[in-house]
Amino acid sequence: MNLNELGLKHSTDKASHGHNYLDLYEELLAPFRDRGNLRIIEIGVHEGASLRVWKDFFPDAQIVGVDIKEACRAHADTSIQIEIGDQGDETFLQSLITKHPADIIVDDGSHFWSHQIDTFRLLFPQMRSGGLFVCEDLLTSRSKWVAAYGRPYTIPAATYFGRLAAQFAAEGFVYGEASDTEMRDLQQQIAWMRFGPGFVAIRKV
Template identity: 35%
Template sequence: HPYTPAYYDLFKDRRKSAKKVLELGVLEGRSLMMWREFFPNAHIYGIDVNEDCIRIFEDDDRVTVFEYDQTSPRDMIELIDKIGSDIDIVVDDGSHIPPHQIYACLTLMKLIDKGVIYVVEDVKAPRPRKGYLGIKFFLRGYDVNEPNLEPIRKKYGIGRHRGDDRLIVVKHREKGYG
């Protein structure tokens, strides 16, 4: 998917300063390895519902993986209690199920410090006629932007291969806005 070049643009200014990066959804851990390399001064945290993911990084001093469910309030609170609320970047590559994405974002944004960049991958397009208003509707209390990935797709020859090949960037609103 075309996210990697977009991530460079999004995160290049925080590359050296980021101290904590959290990814929801680990699978085989490839993106955690990418984050570890891209953010040389950050500790990389991951969560997944599959406990086997923990073993991949058990000997890595810069990557920690927990068995948590992004849809569980108890798990999200416990996670933030363990790692702290001073997270620089969150990437949701978890279940890809819109209600899970919405819930995780709303829950974590209340628990983590302002200044975080929260990215949701694999966002489905709104379908108002079918009753789905889209993730942006539910996150309207935050600044929500959708980077235009078309130039990246064209430059790197990456086609749209799924209906959810979109990402959104969520930030806390500045004071006095909205």
């Protein structure tokens, strides 16, 4: 079964009946299928559907689901671990990536701009070389979602990643001016960036 078929089987909203991410995800994730000792972190467990998709697609991977709700521990099994913690807690995120050095991170968590931006800022530099970071649901950066997901940041997550892409494409410079130090450091760790409808995928060097 391909990735979208697995998504439909497990009823994740990443599949074609929902956000329709998985056809493009298959292309992005295919190179990882032959990687040994693969570790995947997904932030946002909900009912565990996408964790089961990753388990079927990467049968030998170690999968870590992260959520704030204790009830999500019910989705743990021999290849899926559950970590309970707040995505907005930087200390928790640091402990997470220290405990579980990751090849793939999927942020499908709170969708708050601050969480989307800071999760990338904190975790991406500590991912394994060649890893892939995906931030989903960038639609919350626009339209009716702004009031619910924008506070306390004034910059939408989609705008942040767009600026990062501009820095990356311009090799650290935009409009002739050097980028800020942190964004320049992040840019230097990026192999490529790819945007899809509602998400961004960033490959680490």
